[in-house]
Amino acid sequence: xHDSRCVLLIVSGGIxxxxxxxxxxxxxxxxxxxxxxxxxxxxxxxxxxxxxxxxGAPVYQDLFSLQEETEMGHIRLARAVNxxxxxxxxADLLAKMAHGLADDLASTTLLATNRPVLVAPAMNVHMxxxxxxxxxxxxxxxRGVHRxxxxxxxxxxxxxxxxxxxxxxxxxxxxxxxxxxxxxKKESSLIGRRALVxxxxxxxxxxxxxxxxxxxxxxQGHAIxxxxxxxxxxxxxxxxxxxxxxxxxxxTIHVESACExxxxxxxxxxxxxxVCAAAVGDWRPVRVSQKKLxxxxxxxxxxxxLANNPDIVAILSQPGSRRPALVIGFAAETESLLxxxxxxxxxxxxxxxxxxxxxxxxxxxxxxxxVHLITEDSVTCLRSMTKVEIAESLTERIAAxxxxxxx
Ligand code: C5P
Numbered sequence: 001x002h003d004s005r006c007v008l009l010i011v012s013g014g015i016x017x018x019x020x021x022x023x024x025x026x027x028x029x030x031x032x033x034x035x036x037x038x039x040x041x042x043x044x045x046x047x048x049x050x051x052x053x054x055x056g057a058p059v060y061q062d063l064f065s066l067q068e069e070t071e072m073g074h075i076r077l078a079r080a081v082n083x084x085x086x087x088x089x090x091a092d093l094l095a096k097m098a099h100g101l102a103d104d105l106a107s108t109t110l111l112a113t114n115r116p117v118l119v120a121p122a123m124n125v126h127m128x129x130x131x132x133x134x135x136x137x138x139x140x141x142x143r144g145v146h147r148x149x150x151x152x153x154x155x156x157x158x159x160x161x162x163x164x165x166x167x168x169x170x171x172x173x174x175x176x177x178x179x180x181x182x183x184x185k186k187e188s189s190l191i192g193r194r195a196l197v198x199x200x201x202x203x204x205x206x207x208x209x210x211x212x213x214x215x216x217x218x219x220q221g222h223a224i225x226x227x228x229x230x231x232x233x234x235x236x237x238x239x240x241x242x243x244x245x246x247x248x249x250x251x252t253i254h255v256e257s258a259c260e261x262x263x264x265x266x267x268x269x270x271x272x273x274x275v276c277a278a279a280v281g282d283w284r285p286v287r288v289s290q291k292k293l294x295x296x297x298x299x300x301x302x303x304x305x306l307a308n309n310p311d312i313v314a315i316l317s318q319p320g321s322r323r324p325a326l327v328i329g330f331a332a333e334t335e336s337l338l339x340x341x342x343x344x345x346x347x348x349x350x351x352x353x354x355x356x357x358x359x360x361x362x363x364x365x366x367x368x369x370x371v372h373l374i375t376e377d378s379v380t381c382l383r384s385m386t387k388v389e390i391a392e393s394l395t396e397r398i399a400a401x402x403x404x405x406x407x
Pocket of ligand 1: 198258276277278279280281282309310311312313314328329330331332344
């Protein structure tokens, strides 16, 4: 379990259990590793196979499973993670937790853990308001268990009132906060710093339905925005169109074209650091047809003329009072990686270039990457890492440089 942030998700039996699949997907997008325990009742609402597929890890169900115990004993599992989250938490499991019962894998693990615990209760309104449940919750909160929800609304049983599980977006925000306080490293703090990150591709319109774009997924840029925010920076992410969710605690501005991205960047200045990870389209059609171009046999009646887009990283790097203390660009190259990347650093006037070799086409959309960090006086190869690890490593280096500039 080498992931820097890891959550053990305990799924107990309730209709809200289906929401855990979306929660897991979105946590993993933020680079958070997930291990799941599902109770017998939980497995009736969400299949362990779905949980395993979405979490990318084995799902634990049985207290006395020889195989599960060999892979990862439940005591180790309970203590190896950064957070234990019970989503949804039924009245029954909350009662077991309050009374220290340990008659299945979920309750045993909860008794064995020494990690922060979060519960997301979900149940019928009368079960929630019952004095027994309220007393159990009070005991748990006195012991330091964190709680999110329930909220008021329509319940699966057809009734209305308190008992609805908190929404996934709220769960994400609470989990993110709990994880940050348990992993934040003081020496790489960016509290009080402002950061700007560009991410994703751009869409350069040809007509109302067609555009020119590229294969960028936005994973690296989004991971960098999330890492900077985890270290305390106030982050604005300016993102081209991607399939990713907006990272938690990051102000995200959605744009389509390079010109919109540049305008949004200029609006955000001044910042301490600008990380330009977007794959900005180099060209845009000179004329955007207001009407959809008609398909016809043969070639188009007029060629699509392309104009150069503004180079955002070069513009941000221009000397002046609003220049960020640190401007970082990326270089995706298919040949002479380091030569081209070094030249790019000088041509654009930025401080660092993160160079990717994209010759084998395995970078776009993938989780891992090997990059070189090129500065004025050094070239460092970062070993093959996940994009989230690259984001973390880059963030620590950014924090170190900003600290030096302040000292
Ligand atoms: O020139 P090239 O596209 O290879 O440079 C890549 C770097 O420059 C990336 O950091 C990218 O975000 C940035 N860039 C930009 N504006 C452009 C083109 C690239 O900011 N128009």
